[in-house]
Amino acid sequence: MSGSLRGQVAVVTGANSGVGRSTAEMLLKAGARVTMVCRSPERGERALAELRASTAAGGRRGARSRAGADEVPDLRSSNSAGVQVELELADLSRQEDVRDLAARLAARHPAIDILVNNAGVTRPRCVHSPEGFELTFATNHLGHFLLTRLLRERLEAGRGRIVNVSSRGHQSGDLRRAALEDIARGRAWEGALQAYADSKLANVLFTCETARRWGSRGITANAVHPGVLATEIWKKTSLAPRLLLLPFTWFMASPDVGGKAVINLVADPAGDDVTGRYFHVQREKTPSAQARDEALALELWERSVEWTRG
Ligand SMILES: NC(=O)c1ccc[n+]([C@@H]2O[C@H](COP(=O)([O-])OP(=O)(O)OC[C@H]3O[C@@H](n4cnc5c(N)ncnc54)[C@H](OP(=O)(O)O)[C@@H]3O)[C@@H](O)[C@H]2O)c1
Structure with a gap:
């Protein structure tokens, strides 16, 4: 793969650690010009x-x-x-930061070939972003939603490959359990794991809707579960799941497994027509029923536009 992405412009969020860092390193080794977005x-x-x-x-x-x-x-x-x-530098949970970031990226790069929306958090308690959204939702979904939309013209001018790092955990997500507004604002909080799963479901829905809307512009979007990996994310969750997961951390794979899964979706020129799909590491899979709900994807998109209107 060495040199296969020579000169391509890539942006990776959450690039200082775990999957993002591994992805950034692999992109660099393949010759891409990489912007690491870190908070x-x-x-x-x-x-x-x-x-x-x-x-x-x-x-x-x-x-x-x-x-x-x-x-x-x-x-x-x-x-x-x-x-x-x-x-x-940008905190994706702060919309002002995301707007500034997008402006700087757009000023520097007339075209963007690869956008990896990878940054992710789990929060043990319900806390809110400056705009009043539950922080997991604000970071994992809304920040990336806003960034991607603001970069649309640059993606269109480049290869326009978007990879949204979701999770197998999206299967426990349920964005129909309450009004979307209540979930987004944390009023329907049902714990850290539910909030995380909901945000990862939002990643897949966003992927499908992006593919539907922007396919004719030559932009592709795919979602990936990167594997169960030994990264920092587990250390940041609440105590109960942390204790539960502790014995399993020995068996978790290296973040490079996730990095390779992302690279798999951007490096192969034969994949230029692959869009709106969900991958479990490197194998395509059918995501959950809710993740395939086109009406929900449309509703989430339209509400997200309203929630990120500056
Ligand atoms: N590890 C797994 O087994 C696993 C499984 C399924 C899905 N995933 C997904 O993989 C992605 C990467 O996670 P990881 O496992 O590599 O965890 P990680 O090592 O904790 O990396 C997460 C990255 O996101 C950044 N980040 C968090 N909040 C941010 C914010 N508000 N603004 C900007 N950056 C922010 C973190 O920055 P800081 O260092 O500053 O916190 C870090 O660079 C996530 O989307 C996660 O949901 C991971």
């Missing part, structure tokens, strides 16, 4: 420096890392090995 300056700069070091290994002797703890990293330049990676 924490410290974690983002650390990951940026590590990615530069690992992907340029040997090729940039003498080039100093510019992302030390108290140095300002050069966010745009390529290094001597031709590796091109940059860092953008």
Whole structure:
């Protein structure tokens, strides 16, 4: 795969850790120009420096890392090995951040080839975003929804491959259990796992609706369950599921399994017509009945437009 994405512009959210980080590294190794979107300056700069070091290994002797703890990293330049990676900071749960991020990306890149909507959280308690949405929903769905819509013209000008990192957990999602507005605003909160599953169901519905709406524009969108992986996400959930999962963490796969599943959907030119599908790691699968509900996908899209109107 080395060099197969040479020069392509890729944006990966949540790129400092887990699946996002692995994906960013694989894209870089395939020759893409990668923008890592991270919310924490410290974690983002650390990951940026590590990615530069690992992907340029040997090729940039003498080039100093510019992302030390108290140095300002050069966010745009390529290094001597031709590796091109940059860092953008944005908290996807804050719509203002997402708008600023999209404006910066659009200003820098006339065309975007690959957008990996990967960032994800679970929250033990019901907390709200600045716009008053339940934080899991605001981050995992609304932030990516807004970002993708704001980048539509750039995606249309490029290869326009969108990958939404969902989860097998979407099968427990139920966006019909209450009014969408109540779920989005946390008024129908039924615990962290339900909120996470609902947001992952929203990822699949958003994928299908994007494919339906933007297919004629040459944009593809697919959703993927990246595997059950040993990443940071499990450490951030509430105590009960954390304890429950503890013994299983030994058997969880490496984040690279998820990275490969994402790359599988963007690297192969033969996949240019594949859109609106759901993949369980690298195998296409039928998502849950609700994830295939076109009326629900339409309703979620239209409500999400209203909820992200700035
Ligand atoms: N691990 C699994 O077994 C598994 C299974 C199914 C699906 N997934 C999905 O895979 C995706 C990646 O998760 P992961 O397992 O790699 O977990 P992870 O290591 O915790 O990575 C999640 C990434 O999302 C970022 N993020 C969280 N909230 C954000 C926000 N408000 N704004 C911007 N970035 C934010 C995190 O940044 P910080 O480091 O700053 O928190 C981190 O970079 C998620 O969508 C998750 O739902 C994972």
